[in-house]
Amino acid sequence: MTQQTAFATGIDVGGTTVKAGAVTGEGRILGQAVLPSRADGGPDAVLGQIVAAVREIDDRMGAAAGGPVGVGMPGMVSAEGLVRHPPNIRGWGDVDVTGYLRRTTGRHVVTENDANCAALAESKFGAGKRFEDFIFVIWGTGIGGGIIIGRKIFRGAGGGAGEIGHVSIDMNGPLCNCGNRGCVESYIGQRYLSERTKRVLADGPPDGHAATESAILRLVDGDPDRLDPAVISKAAEGGDPTAVRILTEAGRYLGVALSAVVNTIDVPVAIVGGGISAAPDFVLRAAADEMRSRVLQPHRQEIVVERALLGNNAGVIGAASLVL
Amino acid sequence: MTQQTAFATGIDVGGTTVKAGAVTGEGRILGQAVLPSRADGGPDAVLGQIVAAVREIDDRMGAAAGGPVGVGMPGMVSAEGLVRHPPNIRGWGDVDVTGYLRRTTGRHVVTENDANCAALAESKFGAGKRFEDFIFVIWGTGIGGGIIIGRKIFRGAGGGAGEIGHVSIDMNGPLCNCGNRGCVESYIGQRYLSERTKRVLADGPPDGHAATESAILRLVDGDPDRLDPAVISKAAEGGDPTAVRILTEAGRYLGVALSAVVNTIDVPVAIVGGGISAAPDFVLRAAADEMRSRVLQPHRQEIVVERALLGNNAGVIGAASLVL
Numbered sequence: 326m327t328q329q330t331a332f333a334t335g336i337d338v339g340g341t342t343v344k345a346g347a348v349t350g351e352g353r354i355l356g357q358a359v360l361p362s363r364a365d366g367g368p369d370a371v372l373g374q375i376v377a378a379v380r381e382i383d384d385r386m387g388a389a390a391g392g393p394v395g396v397g398m399p400g401m402v403s404a405e406g407l408v409r410h411p412p413n414i415r416g417w418g419d420v421d422v423t424g425y426l427r428r429t430t431g432r433h434v435v436t437e438n439d440a441n442c443a444a445l446a447e448s449k450f451g452a453g454k455r456f457e458d459f460i461f462v463i464w465g466t467g468i469g470g471g472i473i474i475g476r477k478i479f480r481g482a483g484g485g486a487g488e489i490g491h492v493s494i495d496m497n498g499p500l501c502n503c504g505n506r507g508c509v510e511s512y513i514g515q516r517y518l519s520e521r522t523k524r525v526l527a528d529g530p531p532d533g534h535a536a537t538e539s540a541i542l543r544l545v546d547g548d549p550d551r552l553d554p555a556v557i558s559k560a561a562e563g564g565d566p567t568a569v570r571i572l573t574e575a576g577r578y579l580g581v582a583l584s585a586v587v588n589t590i591d592v593p594v595a596i597v598g599g600g601i602s603a604a605p606d607f608v609l610r611a612a613a614d615e616m617r618s619r620v621l622q623p624h625r626q627e628i629v630v631e632r633a634l635l636g637n638n639a640g641v642i643g644a645a646s647l648v649l
Numbered sequence: 650m651t652q653q654t655a656f657a658t659g660i661d662v663g664g665t666t667v668k669a670g671a672v673t674g675e676g677r678i679l680g681q682a683v684l685p686s687r688a689d690g691g692p693d694a695v696l697g698q699i700v701a702a703v704r705e706i707d708d709r710m711g712a713a714a715g716g717p718v719g720v721g722m723p724g725m726v727s728a729e730g731l732v733r734h735p736p737n738i739r740g741w742g743d744v745d746v747t748g749y750l751r752r753t754t755g756r757h758v759v760t761e762n763d764a765n766c767a768a769l770a771e772s773k774f775g776a777g778k779r780f781e782d783f784i785f786v787i788w789g790t791g792i793g794g795g796i797i798i799g800r801k802i803f804r805g806a807g808g809g810a811g812e813i814g815h816v817s818i819d820m821n822g823p824l825c826n827c828g829n830r831g832c833v834e835s836y837i838g839q840r841y842l843s844e845r846t847k848r849v850l851a852d853g854p855p856d857g858h859a860a861t862e863s864a865i866l867r868l869v870d871g872d873p874d875r876l877d878p879a880v881i882s883k884a885a886e887g888g889d890p891t892a893v894r895i896l897t898e899a900g901r902y903l904g905v906a907l908s909a910v911v912n913t914i915d916v917p918v919a920i921v922g923g924g925i926s927a928a929p930d931f932v933l934r935a936a937a938d939e940m941r942s943r944v945l946q947p948h949r950q951e952i953v954v955e956r957a958l959l960g961n962n963a964g965v966i967g968a969a970s971l972v973l
Contacts, residue, residue, distance in 0.1 A: 401915075401947050409947055458806045472914075474805075481798075481915025482782045483947070491912040491945055494820045496905045505908065505943040581820045584829065586913050588815040590796075591805025619829040621815055623725050623733055623807070 331389050334382045334432075335645030336375055337439060338398045340364050340413030343371075345378035346638070347386050348645030352450030354638060356385040367416035375422075376429050393433040395647035396422060397442035397640050401485040406436040435647040440487060441478045442643030443635070444471030447596055449646050451634035458592045460583065461633070462489060465599035468510040468579075472590065479590075490514070492582040509582035513575040515554050515600060522557055522571050523549045540565035558604040569607070576608040580615025580630075587620045587628070598633025655713050658706045659969030660699055661763060662722045664688050664737030667695075669702035670962070671710050672969030676774030678962060680709040691740035699746075700753050717757040719971035720746060721766035721964050725809040730760040759971040764811060765802045766967030767959070768795030771920055773970050775958035782916045784907060785957070786813060789923035792834040792903075796914065803914075814838070816906040833906035837899040839878050839924065846881055846895050847873045864889035882928040893931070900932040904939025904954075911944045911952070922957025 332355055337344040343362045347355040358381040363370035375396065383390035400411030406423020426434040437445075444461035447453040453461070457476060463469040468490025472479040479486050490510035491503050498507025499517075511517055526539055526549055540560040545551040560568035583595050595616075597609055613630040620628065635642060656679055661668040667686045671679040682705040687694035699720065707714035724735030730747020750758040761769075768785035771777040777785070781800060787793040792814025796803040803810050814834035815827050822831025823841075835841055850863055850873055864884040869875040884892035907919050919940075921933055937954040944952065959966060 479914075482917065483915050483951070485915035485945065485947060486913065488912045488915075488945055492909040493905065493943065494817065496818045496902075503945055578820075581817065585816040585909050588812045589810065589910050589913055590803075591807050591809035591812075593806065619817065621809065621812055621827055623809060627807070 331392070332386065333392050333645040333648045334379055334394045335442075335641040335643070335647075336378055336394065336396045337442070337640030337644055338362060338371065338375060338396065339439070339640075340399070343374045343378045344641050345382050346641035346645065347382050347389075348642050348649065350649050352446070352642050352646070354641065356382060357641070358382055358385070362414075364414045368414070368420045371414055371417075372420070372422065372425055372429075375426065379426075379430055379432070391432070393435070393648035394426060394430065395442070395644040395649075396426065396434065396436040397439035397644035397647075398422065398436060399439050401483060402436050402438045402441075403484050404480070406434070408436060433648060437478065437644070437647050438471070438484060438487075439640055439644075440469035441471040441480070441484075442647065443598060443633075443639035444473050444487070444596075444643070445478055445646045446635050446639040446643030447598070447633050448473045448476055449649075450642060451639065452596045452631050456594045456596075456629075459594040459596050460489065460586055460590075460592055461487070462579070462583075462595060462597045463599040464513065464579070464597055464601035466515045468508075468514055469599070472592065474590075474592070489582055489586055492585050494578060494581040494585075509578055512578040518554055518557065518571070518575055519552055522552055522567070525567055525571065539567045541568050554600055555603060558601070561607075562605050572604055572608045573611045576611030577615040580612035581619065583612065583630075584616050584619035587616065587624055591624070593620070593624045593627035594629045594631075596631050596633050598636070598639060602632055602636065655716070656710065657716050657969040657972045658703055658718045659766075659965040659967070659971075660702055660718065660720045661766070661964030661968055662686060662695065662699060662720065663763070663964075664723070667698045667702045668965050669706050670965035670969065671706050671713075672966050672973065674973050676770070676966050676970070678965065680706060681965070682706055682709070686738075688738045692738070692744045695738060695741075696744070696746065696749055696753075699750065703750075703754055703756070715756070717759070717972035718750060718754065719766070719968040719973075720750065720758065720760040721763035721968040721971075722746065722760060723763050725807060726760050726762045726765075727808050728804070730758070732760060757972060761802065761968070761971050762795070762808060762811075763964055763968075764793035765795040765804070765808075766971065767922060767957075767963035768797050768811070768920075768967065769802055769970045770959050770963040770967030771922070771957050772797045772800055773973075774966060775963065776920045776955045780918045780920075780953075783918040783920050784813065784910055784914075784916055785811070786903070786907075786919055786921045787923040788837065788903070788921055788925035790839045792832075792838055793923070796916065798914075798916070813906055813910055816909050818902060818905040818909075833902055836902040842878055842881065842895070842899055843876055846876055846891070849891055849895060863891045865892050878924055879927060882925075885931075886929050896928055896932045897935045900935030901939040904936035905943065907936065907954075908940050908943035911940065911948055915948070917944070917948045917951035918953045918955075920955050920957050922960070922963060926956055926960065 495507035819831035825832035
């Protein structure tokens with residue numbers, strides 16, 4: 326299809342924005358558009374914005390427009406393109422996104438979970454190019470993921486595979502939004518990480534390093550409510566012991582969850598993207614070390630943890646990759 | 650291949666015995682043989698016993714002999730049939746079982762991990778027939794497993810997929826033989842289950858039910874060293890509260906591990922075999938209930954936990970199924 330199509334349109338639907346791009350077979354973005362997703366307006370509003378985004382790319386690309394469309398969305402996406410239960414979109418039950426867009430635009434349309442799209446993008450054009458199989462992790466507000474097997478998205482029975490953020494690392498651990506206990510997301514998702522840092526700064530760390538001297542607090546002018554993982558990363562880069570300890574621990578927690586995944590699916594390579602990609606190398610090293618100490622013996626030599634390469638563009642590029 | 654072959658030879662290699670069977674395309678065993686595996690003699694001795702088992706089936710089947718051979722073995726088995734690190738076989742590094750058997754017997758040979766073989770047998774002829782995809786659990790001395798996707802063995806990158814016994818359910822839990830902490834095997838493997846029961850009987854249960862009156866102790870004539878999961882199951886069937894509580898808890902622990910697997914690979918069906926298959930229904934119900942309370946919302950309606958159907962024959966039938 327790459328031969329007949331100069332580019333494909335990739336659409337990345339989030340809770341706030343619909344990003345669109347014209348993407349070449351080499352993963353290059355020729356033109357982009359960003360629209361509000363209107364998630365508060367429910368499915369109809371969001372579908373309308375997706376169509377508007379497709380049209381906007383058409384306008385920009387002029388005569389070359391009209392090719393296939395790939396859509397990445399939060400939620401579980403069936404093989405037929407039915408999108409189930411996306412978080413952050415109001416009033417959305419099961420919506421036939423692929424069917425609607427085909428009818429409305431007359432184009433070839435494929436829809437897939439957004440984390441799976443980003444995983445595919447890394448596989449085709451990013452850090453995953455070197456690997457047949459890998460676990461993709463998006464470490465941001467939550468912990469999302471996708472699994473690539475044989476350079477293809479591994480979807481499981483219903484398209485929901487790869488939710489590694491909801492691997493429990495302690496059955497009696499903190500209650501997660503999902504209803505389970507001890508999900509790795511409930512230890513290292515951005516909100517939890519920030520809250521934990523606030524607690525450590527308030528209580529003072531066990532090693533006696535005076536929390537009031539922490540670089541983290543200086544970076545937010547003494548206001549703990551302003552801290553986020555980017556601030557913690559920055560403080561860690563500067564050598565702040567509290568920040569280093571919290572991020573090392575977070576890396577280890579990720580490693581615990583990934584060990585369970587490796588033992589289950591025998592895929593010893595993890596590629597980590599999302600907001601935390603800005604964090605210092607030692608965070609991913611902590612994850613890899615933890616994995617090596619926990620996975621079954623034959624996997625230990627094989628563990629690789631790498632940073633994702635495509636950043637925020639992975640969603641759009643991956644969505645387009647569905648039809649490239 | 651079923652058309653040209655009246656039967657295939659299935660070989661199930663364990664630490665103690667090599668079981669062999671002539672298996673039809675309908676999963677029926679026409680003739681069987683059991684030899685000692687001579688695991689203490691190292692790879693050469695075991696390979697010799699496998700060849701002897703093939704010959705014994707040939708002898709029994711007479712003119713019909715000479716067909717393909719499937720071999721199930723503990724350890725990780727590469728796509729080429731290299732068997733790595735089987736537990737319980739002395740001095741075994743990486744051994745090219747498939748190559749050796751092809752050269753020695755001149756037959757078509759396929760080798761696969763034994764739990765994967767049993768999973769395949771259940772898929773073709775047992776409790777898995779109804780399901781495209783399922784997680785297979787062998788609950789015995791350890792907790793083994795295999796994953797069936799699209800009616801085929803899911804092998805992962807190196808053939809090691811499905812080791813769900815080594816999914817940790819508590820990162821700070823008890824040390825497992827594998828080196829990890831909190832593996833579900835270290836909570837519910839037979840040895841651990843027996844030890845835990847002994848402890849409960851010695852300490853007395855927290856609900857005040859007098860442990861000395863436990864039916865478990867009566868079944869072993871008061872000697873706790875004689876107890877095993879079969880005894881605990883029998884006591885539970887008779888309504889003994891200590892036995893019921895321990896097995897319910899064990900079922901729940903299995904459910905915790907399976908929840909992580911379901912969220913990772915989106916396969917909501919588990920089929921459970923091994924020694925524990927003799928346990929009362931409430932054990933698997935406890936596992937299913939725990940899963941429903943822990944998996945991501947879209948999976949909750951889909952959870953199924955069933956008992957395996959093929960018992961001890963699953964290994965031989967599954968090995969033959971590799972070439973049927």
